[in-house]
Amino acid sequence: MTIPKERHVLVIFPHPDDEAFGVSGTITTHIQQGTPVTYACLTLGEMGRNLGNPPFATRESLPAIRKKELLASAEAMGLTDLRMMGLRDKTIEFEDDEKMVRMMEELIEETNPSLIITFYPDFAVHPDHEATARAVVRAVRRMEDRPKLHCVAFANNTLDVLGEPDVVYDIKPVREHKMNSMKAHISQTAWMLEEMEHKLQNGDTETENWLTMERFYTYRWDQDFE
Amino acid sequence: MELVEVNQLQAAIDSFVGKDVYLHLETTNGSYASHFNEGFFNAGAFIRNVVINFELGKVVGDSPHRVGLKLPQGWVYAQGITHFELDEEGRLLLAGHDGTGKLAVALQLSETPFSY
Numbered sequence: 334m335t336i337p338k339e340r341h342v343l344v345i346f347p348h349p350d351d352e353a354f355g356v357s358g359t360i361t362t363h364i365q366q367g368t369p370v371t372y373a374c375l376t377l378g379e380m381g382r383n384l385g386n387p388p389f390a391t392r393e394s395l396p397a398i399r400k401k402e403l404l405a406s407a408e409a410m411g412l413t414d415l416r417m418m419g420l421r422d423k424t425i426e427f428e429d430d431e432k433m434v435r436m437m438e439e440l441i442e443e444t445n446p447s448l449i450i451t452f453y454p455d456f457a458v459h460p461d462h463e464a465t466a467r468a469v470v471r472a473v474r475r476m477e478d479r480p481k482l483h484c485v486a487f488a489n490n491t492l493d494v495l496g497e498p499d500v501v502y503d504i505k506p507v508r509e510h511k512m513n514s515m516k517a518h519i520s521q522t523a524w525m526l527e528e529m530e531h532k533l534q535n536g537d538t539e540t541e542n543w544l545t546m547e548r549f550y551t552y553r554w555d556q557d558f559e
Numbered sequence: 560m561e562l563v564e565v566n567q568l569q570a571a572i573d574s575f576v577g578k579d580v581y582l583h584l585e586t587t588n589g590s591y592a593s594h595f596n597e598g599f600f601n602a603g604a605f606i607r608n609v610v611i612n613f614e615l616g617k618v619v620g621d622s623p624h625r626v627g628l629k630l631p632q633g634w635v636y637a638q639g640i641t642h643f644e645l646d647e648e649g650r651l652l653l654a655g656h657d658g659t660g661k662l663a664v665a666l667q668l669s670e671t672p673f674s675y
Contacts, residue, residue: 384662385660386659388642391646392583392585392665392667393667393674407589423590485610540616
């Protein structure tokens with residue numbers, strides 16, 4: 334599937350590195366096609382658990398490290414409009430729901446996107462992912478002229494319930510950008526990247542496919558989550 | 560952070576006795592624990608910037624250590640502490656890292672509030 338030209342793409346995820354695995358190739362492709370892309374990252378991943386043994390960070394030094402990594406990932410993707418929204422990791426679901434919807438509405442009003450990318454409610458595993466997805470869907474639901482809404486889903490029951498993703502992009506041409514985005518988040522991805530590179534060297538096609546295909550579900554308004 | 564050296568850590572804990580101090584206490588299995596292991600019962604707790612004043616603090620046990628703080632009318636307790644650091648801002652940061660380096664527990668004391 335070729336990636337269509339958009340007016341503006343708005344990407345909304347809660348954690349630095351959420352963009353890297355699932356959508357960094359898509360982001361880079363949009364940017365290379367001349368489409369402006371805004372990435373709103375809600376937290377700085379303050380509660381990340383990968384601190385190393387021996388530790389390379391403390392609970393208090395981690396946010397600054399992850400902020401630097403997020404900036405490096407943006408650079409790797411070619412992204413120039415990065416918003417850090419100042420919420421705290423693992424607390425988003427406890428924020429006032431209406432405040433969260435308002436935050437999303439303000440981002441949408443300002444950027445006027447033709448496509449929004451976020452997680453799929455009920456299929457996004459992490460409580461912060463779910464809370465982000467709910468807020469985005471609620472904000473878009475209230476719009477008269479809704480932009481396209483592409484959602485990343487990776488819960489264990491995703492295939493059983495949602496079936497195969499309807500939007501699948503081959504991002505091989507920007508494979509290196511995606512690799513560099515994942516490498517930028519080295520404090521969280523080191524262990525996983527090592528395992529992945531080992532599999533790639535052994536010609537593991539599943540890993541290669543995982544790396545070069547990005548998958549989205551168009552949000553199903555006829556089966557709205559609430 | 561350094562591996563816990565009991566005498567050094569005990570002295571650091573003692574230096575906070577009788578002061579109003581900001582507490583960070585956290586236990587976690589990670590938000591993906593039940594995703595990777597569907598039968599796993601995921602529990603954790605998180606407190607940040609609650610002020611306490613303790614009259615006695617102790618580090619006990621071989622590594623991983625247990626650390627307990629006795630309050631006039633209560634207790635604060637953490638199990639699984641492996642590493643510690645008295646940082647450049649004078650904050651006492653204790654952490655328990657599992658074999659893969661992932662944080663499992665944190666107990667931190669500071670005379671000034673921790674960042675949001």
